[in-house]
Amino acid sequence: MQRLLAALLVITFILFCLGCGDVFVGGAIQPGASSINGFVSVLQISVVNGRTVTFVTFLANGASSTLGFCGDQRRRFPMNHNVRTEFHPGNPCNDIVTIVIL
16 A cells, blocks of 8 residues: 555656656666756766766755766756756766756
């Protein structure tokens, strides 16, 4: 019964968020994923060890963090928007699980 209620709540939340118009869900949240959120302030594309990597700088609480994501992900990170990203850490880049524009 609790699993059914939890699943119903998750589905309701997803439908509610999708109704907002500015939400992009690029996958499913999986165990072991890391996350970061903040305003996107810098986007840079580069090649690291033969792989295309998109470097994204997030600003949050007066601090900045830059992470590299596999592939050309520039269109998924709108500048000056608050974004929450779930990802699997990797080398030389992180694999995106989900991106939500807040």
